Amino acid sequence: MPKRALISVSDKTGVAEFAKRLLAAGYEILSTGGTLKAISDAGVKVVAVDDVTGFPECFSGRVKTMHPKIMGGVLYRRGDSEHEAQAKELEIESIDLVVVNLYPFEETYNKGVTGDELIEQIDIGGPTLLRSAAKNHKHVTVVCEIEDYDRVIEEIEKSGDTSMQTRAELAAKTFLRTTTYDAAIMNALSGGARRSTTLINELPLRYGENPHQWGAYFDVYGTDxxxxxxxxxxxxxxxxxxxxxxxxxxxxxxxxxxxxxxxxxxxxxxxxxxxxxxxxxxxxxxxxxxxxxxxxxxxxxxxxxxxxxxxxxxxxxxxxxxxxxxxxxxxxxxxxxxxxxxxxQCPKQKDHIMYRSMLGGILVQDQDTKVLTKDDLTVVTDAKPTDSQIDDLLFAWLVVKHAKSNAIVFAKDKITTGIGCGQTSRVDSTIIAARRAGEKAQGSVMASDAFFPFADSIEEAAKNGISAIIQPGGSIRDEEVIAKANELGIVMVTTGVRAFKH
CATH class of the missing domain: 3.40.140.20 (AICAR transformylase, duplication domain)
Structure with missing residues (x-):
């Protein structure tokens, strides 16, 4: 009896050629709907699943392959006398290769599609077939990605079947795919209130933050x-x-x-x-x-x-x-x-989601991608900034965004001259930045990642020759802080945006 392959794919890229090579290798091809047509149109002999089950596709294609003659052919244990006897009694023939890629739910959701149109992109039979074949991978090869067609057919052409190692690897890959597929559906239907992130490709590290700690790097599924x-x-x-x-x-x-x-x-x-x-x-x-x-x-x-x-x-x-x-x-x-x-490469689109484990759970936020321009700045002092000062203020603002709070940055001619960060007091960060800068502080501008709670940082800035300051504003003592800047002849602009980094 020839081996049998069930092929039912949403993305039909390469499927006709794959089926053609399977047929040449002695496989009988079973298929459904559009996949059957794509294979048949390519001149490859193919058997409709309906002809195997004796039951028509129904409910607008919602039920195609979920039938004992299909699921049983995938799931029964070869070599198990009880299973073999039941298969013979029920006239269930083995299915040795399952090739399925799923309805494009994620792509449809990402296009903003909702309602019934989105619901129809939830694949039911596909994941069921994949999980069944993956469970029985001791006997059945499962393929859920187009990229594995060549690997599988080359092994079959060379050896008549895939190796146990290949089947185990493809089974693990399949469970990863069905897991992430279900997670995408859960996320969509819950409006984002329930999410799942799957970590893959573990890269073991020598240790974690310290030599006595375990550490590893993982990729996030769905991103290269x-x-x-x-x-x-x-x-x-x-x-x-x-x-x-x-x-x-x-x-x-x-x-x-x-x-x-x-x-x-x-x-x-x-x-x-x-x-x-x-x-x-x-x-x-x-x-x-x-x-x-x-x-x-x-x-x-x-x-x-x-x-x-x-x-x-x-x-x-x-x-x-x-x-x-x-x-x-x-x-x-x-x-x-x-x-x-x-x-x-620097990302073309900055829409990265950031995760941090905290208090036994996960904190989630989007990346701080706010870009400030000259037009976003509000001059709050009597003295006005020069064009070169504005350039340096915007330069320093980008640096202070990436320094741990409380953060102060001195800069001049698009070079940092002093950086103070990670302090519990903003004035301490100012003092540290000034100490690091030394004489280079003279004529520098200063950036603060958050508002000034007191005017003491302005006084420290003046002592060290700071000419202009950029800060978010919003303190209950803004008037006092601005008054001090005016008194000391320092330009000050506000952004209306905070740049904390913890």
Whole structure:
């Protein structure tokens, strides 16, 4: 008796050729509806499921394959004397290969479709067949993705069947697909009140935040891994990945060529310049003391000149992350194998959902993608900002967004001159930024990620020569703070937007 394959797919890409090769390999093909027509039109002999079951497709196609002669053919255990006897008694023939891809519920939902039209995209028979075949993968091969057609048919053509390892891998993949499919339906029907995120492709790490902690990186199902390791003598660590993420999110805020040095998820220096190697040098010079064991992020391809600066100045860089690497930069990097090189593109659309585990549950928010322009700023002091001050204020605002609160950033000529962050008092962050800046503070602008609760930070800014300040505003002491800025001759603009980062 020939092996039998049941093929019923929503996306018919490649299915006719796959069926043709299965037929040539000795398989009998069973199919339904549009899939049957696509296979038949390609000149491939195919048997309608109706002819197997003796029961017609009904209820507008809602019931096609859910029949004992189909489900039993998939599920009964081969080699089990009781099952074999029942199959013979009930005239149920084995189905050895199940090929199903599901109705496009996710795509339909993402287009904004609702109501009955969306409900009709909930596949019932497909997941049932897939789960049945996956459960019985000891005997049945299950295919839920077009990308697996070649792998499966090549094994069948070579060996007459798939291997147990292949069937087990495809079964696990199938349960992943049905899980995420059901999760998408649950999310849609609950209006987002119930959600599920599936983690895949575990990348075990040497350890977590500390050597005594377990750690791993996972991709989120439905999204491709966005980063690629180009070089690593030692594997990327948990903290390397955290810091690289912070560095990358920061430099991708800028349209100008920009470089950043990140340490413990906070920027130590950031600079923009038309030459990316000069931007790197300036961001490193902004705070050389802190830039030890640093993550370097560039929003332009890494050039040989950048690597030369790292090598010549003996900079201890843990990771470089950039959208690409020039060939001569990669050659030079090989001489520094301890530097991990990561390639990643800045996202074209920033609609990332952020998850954090808290209090035994999960906090969820969308990414802070608010972009400020000159037109968003409100001048609240008598003194008005110059064009160059506005440029520096907007530059500093992007940096302060990516520093841990309470955060203060000093900047001048699109270079950070001092950064104070992660303090419980805003004035302490100002004092730290001033200490880091030293003489460079003179003529710098200052950015604050939240309003000033008191005027003390303004006084500290004035002591250190700050010329202009950008802050959200909204404090009950705004009048006092603005009055102090006027008294001290400092320009102040407000954004109306807070930029906390915890």
């Amino acid at each position: 891994r966005a980063w690629k390791v180009i070089q690593e003598e030692k594997q990327m660590s948990y903290l390397n990945i955290l810091d690289a993420d912070g560095a990358w999110n920061l430099v991708c805020e800028y349209s100008d060529p920009t470089a950043a040095c990140i340490k413990h998820a906070n920027p130590s220096g950031v600079a923009s310049h038309e030459d990316i190697s000069e931007a790197f040098q300036r961001c490193y010079d902004a705070d050389r003391l802190s830039a030890f064991g640093v993550i370097v992020a560039l929003n332009r391809p890494c050039t040989k000149a950048v690597i030369e600066k790292i090598v010549d100045q003996k900079i201890f860089a843990e990771v470089i992350i950039a959208p690409g690497y020039d060939d001569d930069a990669l050659e030079l990097l090989k001489k520094k194998p301890k530097i991990r090189a990561v390639e990643m």
